[in-house]
Amino acid sequence: MDNKQSTRREREKLRQRHDIIKAALGLFSEFGYHNVSMHKIAKKAEFAIGTMYKFFPNKEELYRSMIMEFSEKANSVFIEALEISGNEIEKIRNYVTVKGKLLMENEAILKLYIGRTQFANMDITACFNEDIRILYEKLLEKLSDVFESGIKAGLFKPLLAPYYLAVSLNSIISSFLLLWLRDPKQHPYMKNAATILDLFLSNIQSSKDTSTPAIKRRGVENYNRMV
Amino acid sequence: MDNKQSTRREREKLRQRHDIIKAALGLFSEFGYHNVSMHKIAKKAEFAIGTMYKFFPNKEELYRSMIMEFSEKANSVFIEALEISGNEIEKIRNYVTVKGKLLMENEAILKLYIGRTQFANMDITACFNEDIRILYEKLLEKLSDVFESGIKAGLFKPLLAPYYLAVSLNSIISSFLLLWLRDPKQHPYMKNAATILDLFLSNIQSSKDTSTPAIKRRGVENYNRMV
Amino acid sequence: MDNKQSTRREREKLRQRHDIIKAALGLFSEFGYHNVSMHKIAKKAEFAIGTMYKFFPNKEELYRSMIMEFSEKANSVFIEALEISGNEIEKIRNYVTVKGKLLMENEAILKLYIGRTQFANMDITACFNEDIRILYEKLLEKLSDVFESGIKAGLFKPLLAPYYLAVSLNSIISSFLLLWLRDPKQHPYMKNAATILDLFLSNIQSSKDTSTPAIKRRGVENYNRMV
Amino acid sequence: MDNKQSTRREREKLRQRHDIIKAALGLFSEFGYHNVSMHKIAKKAEFAIGTMYKFFPNKEELYRSMIMEFSEKANSVFIEALEISGNEIEKIRNYVTVKGKLLMENEAILKLYIGRTQFANMDITACFNEDIRILYEKLLEKLSDVFESGIKAGLFKPLLAPYYLAVSLNSIISSFLLLWLRDPKQHPYMKNAATILDLFLSNIQSSKDTSTPAIKRRGVENYNRMV
DNA sequence: TATGAATGAGGTTTCATTCAT
DNA sequence: CATGAATGAAACCTCATTCAT
Structure with a gap:
């Protein structure tokens, strides 16, 4: 009892x-x-x-907790999105989709998540930027791995180091999400997202990509349950 | 007298x-x-x-003036960088270089410029976000134009609309600058910058690009004189 | 509970x-x-x-509340003083006495009440002058009524319009109170107050006035309880 | 030279x-x-x-000088108004007229003069209230003298001590001027002023008063030249 | 001498945080 | 335990006054 x-x-x-x-x-x-x-x-x-x-214990810690909590949840969802079965292209595509879905469903998180991950070293005396960095780096790491094996498989262009491909992809996703946030109708993320990936694809391999949208498994559902 | x-x-x-x-x-x-x-x-x-x-007259106006002043100067330098003679690839390459140079020379500006232009709609009651948006959009417009004619010339991949190419390029530049800011030695912007462009290049045309770094004319010098 | x-x-x-x-x-x-x-x-x-x-919520509102609170209380006491049973002379006499008593008992109120009612349109940006005017005008109205019926009864001199008699009486009371404030011993209000009324009395009627000071009912007591 | x-x-x-x-x-x-x-x-x-x-030397002294300067000028004009030849009634009537004229011609002076002379002990750290008091008392003295001799001549009612008659007269004048200031059309000072005096007149003597408005000599003209 | 840029004390107000109930 | 009244440090901003030019 x-x-x-x-x-x-x-x-x-x-x-x-x-x-x-x-x-x-x-x-x-x-x-x-x-x-x-x-x-x-x-x-x-x-x-x-x-x-x-x-x-x-104080306002800052509330803020920190809030950011960290959502970041952790979001991050794990994003990482899961990269762990679906399929080739690397499918993984990345799923990642782009899931990230968009999750963040578009909650503008508040979108603003804060992007703001904090990209500008972790700014604003607020916050000494918790390190925490968020670490978290974010883990995601980048995972993303890099996917890119790396994708490159090895000849799916992605080896122009940039995998880590940089990861960083670039994230920043592009962010900017498209911000565009969507500003004007959802004129800048439909999902429609645009479909082609974002192409920037990173090795030309030869793009034809290889036979994945269909139906493959997007393990999506935002988990997160929603959490929030 | x-x-x-x-x-x-x-x-x-x-x-x-x-x-x-x-x-x-x-x-x-x-x-x-x-x-x-x-x-x-x-x-x-x-x-x-x-x-x-x-x-x-007040703190907000000081902030606004500061941001706008630097943004205007920087923006005009960036736009100039796009107006060098040469083909579109050379223009974009020059832009990437000049932007990096200018912002790396002043970390403070880097943080605020990127922070403000990317997240113009956040924080501070500031009703001047519109001003900065307009300024930034002008740059994006210019950049779009270059991409557009570059696409027509078969230099860039037509995967994304020119405006989106512009947005993407800027966001990638920003993230590489932030990487550099975090750890200049491990993430040397200038070295990385050289390949950023490749993401946007049409494969066939990439071989066409015979421009050499020596071509970078009209650079950061103007800005430095101003600041 | x-x-x-x-x-x-x-x-x-x-x-x-x-x-x-x-x-x-x-x-x-x-x-x-x-x-x-x-x-x-x-x-x-x-x-x-x-x-x-x-x-x-702010300094001005504190001031306003203070003035209005005391004014409202004082005003209602003054009006009550005019509502005792008796003829008009008795009413006015009671008013003069009660007003003196109340204000002499609290010099601070005296200064502010007189200052605000007489100079309602000066000083301070305060837009609450209208409020105090309205309040004060109500008192003047009441006082006018008493003078009017007093005139009809032949008790007061019809030299001035009732409203002006009211204004004059108030201003005289104020100046005698200020004299008292300056030097209570040399200018005993209560003693002087007894004759103030005579200025307004019709000569013939002055003999008619048989009221005694004992009649002064409903006085300052209420106010004191309130303050 | x-x-x-x-x-x-x-x-x-x-x-x-x-x-x-x-x-x-x-x-x-x-x-x-x-x-x-x-x-x-x-x-x-x-x-x-x-x-x-x-x-x-400082703001307060500027204020003091301003008040004193105008007060001295005004006071001397008022005193002169009491020194015309004629009986006491004529003198007082002239005083009432001249005071009204002068103050109505300059609302700014009106507000400050009345405000300062009546409420000399309020507001502002001003230690110069004594100065203005002395000045004002001189006027009251003069006015008292006129009332005193008027009483002896049987012109004024001996109900109040001459000094109190003086104080009362001034306060009534002030309130009528403030009424005028608030709404000049509804409260024409000059018209009302004509009867103010009657409050102070001994009934018997009122018929004796043969003075005509034409007698008003030595008026505001001096002051105007000064201002 | 006249000027007005520069000063900084001091005013009003907000808000993170504490602690007695 | 939960509460919210009370706290007071610190923010933004004004303005009387000084003094170098």
Whole structure:
């Protein structure tokens, strides 16, 4: 009984913690870290201000947790997207699709995720940039691996080092997502995404790519369940 | 004499204004807008706080001026880089080189320029995001034009619309610059830059490209004189 | 219990609010609006500066509330003083007495009340002058009515329109109160007040006036309870 | 020559000093002491800020000078108005008229003069309230004398001590002037002024009063020349 | 002498954080 | 435990005043 209750409590606590983070996400992504007060987050999350500090020792840590939590989830989804069965082209294509799907489904995360991963060393005294870097580097690593084996298989152009291909791909995805964010109708990400990949493809191999959209397995579903 | 004196005054004022902007640039780029107080900028610029407000009516306007000033200068340098004589490949290559040179020479500008142009719609209540967008779009337009005629000439791959090629190129440049910023030795931008272009090149035409690095005319020199 | 507790809280809050207003009243009336900082009021009221802003959104609103609160209370007491049973002379006499009593009991209110009602359109950007005017005009109206029926009854001289008699009476009361404020011993208001009325009396009727000071009912007591 | 030049200089200086005071008067009376900066006065007076401090050691002294200067002039005009030949009724009537004329001709002076003389003990750190009091008391003294001899002559009601009659008269004049200021058409001072006096007149003597408006000699003209 | 650029004390207000209830 | 009243450091900005030119 005791055990069960504490579990209930813990789950309840986790749920509350998540509510706070969700409220924070909405506000931070809309107004920016410094234009959102703890009081406003508390109000949106429907908690007393004091309660906030039971969950997070200070504002920065709330922010950090929020970013890290979403980043971790997103990252693992992205990495999973690279682990589908299929050749490297299929993997990358799936990655591009899944990343777009996930981030388009939640603009708030989009803004913050891209902002934080690309400009990790800016803004906020935040000493947690290292954490996010490490996380992001893991993704880059994974992506590099795929590119590397893809190059070996003659699927991708070996013009750039795999790591740089990874970085480039990510930055292009980001900019297309930002374009979409600015004007979804004029810049439909999914439509554009289809061709992004072509930039990286070895010409000869592009004809080899017989993967169909149907192959996109293991997608955003996991993440959504989490959020 | 009268005329001359007023010119002296004006020059002096301009110099001071520039000193303030320079101090602000250093601090803003290091700590972020909200973590820098006017007092700190005043101290770094070695002015009294009141003097600051003689030059800029408020903090936001100081920030805006700073960003816009540098952006305008940088943008015009970038556009010039696209206007050298030569074929489209040479133009783009020059652009990639010049952009890198200029931004690597001033890390502070690098951080803010990329941060502002890419994430113009975030942070700060700033209603001047529109201004910077417009400026940036002009550059993208120019870049698109070059890509477009390059495609017509069979130099670039027509996989993406010219505008998207422009966006992609810029985002890749940015990410390589950020890599360089993180670790200049491990990620030498100039060396990498040489191959960035290849992503966009039509395979057939890549052999056509006989331009040599020696062609890079009209470079960063202008900007340096300005800054 | 719940109800009771919330009442306790509310009463506590009201008491504190009143403490702030009281501190403000003392300082504002002694030094003037612009020579009193919020910090000084906070210190006198023994609150932290932040607490002040929990009660009043800004300095001007604190001032406005202070003036309006006291004015409303005072005004209602003054109007009540005119509503005692008796003839018009008795009413006016009671008014003169009550007004004197109330204001003499609190010099701070005296200064501000007279200052604000007489010079409602001066100083401070305050757009609340209209509010105080309206309040004051209501009193003048009431006073006019009494004079009017007094004139009809042949008690007051019909030399001036009732409204002007009201204005004149108030201004004379004010100046005698200011004299008293300057030197209470040399200018005892209450003693002088007894004859102020005579200025307005029709000679014939002055003999008719048989009211005795004992009649002064409904006086300042209410106000005191309130303040 | 030297003498003459220095005189010219002095006159020039005096004129400039007066220009400053005039500019200050307009601004102070419109916005209040604390809502007017030295810079604004300097701008309106068309002097450099530094020049202001050549004429007045600080803002408060400028204010003091302004008030005192106008008060002295006005006071002497008012006193002169009491010195016309004729009986006491004529004198007082002339006083009421002249005071109205002078103050109505310059609303700025009206606001400040009345405000300062009546509420000399408020606002501003001003330690010069004593000065203005003394000045004002001199006027009251003079007015008292006239009332006193008027009472002896049976012209005024002996209900109040002469000094109080003086105070009362002034306060009534002030309130009628403020009424006029608020709405000149609805509250024409001059028309009302004619009957103000009646409040103070002994009934029997009122018929004795044979003075005609034509008698108003020595009026505002002097003052106007001065201002 | 007149100027106005420069100064910096001090004002109002916000907001992250604490702690008694 | 949860609460939210209270705190006060620190931000932005104004303006009376000085002083080098």
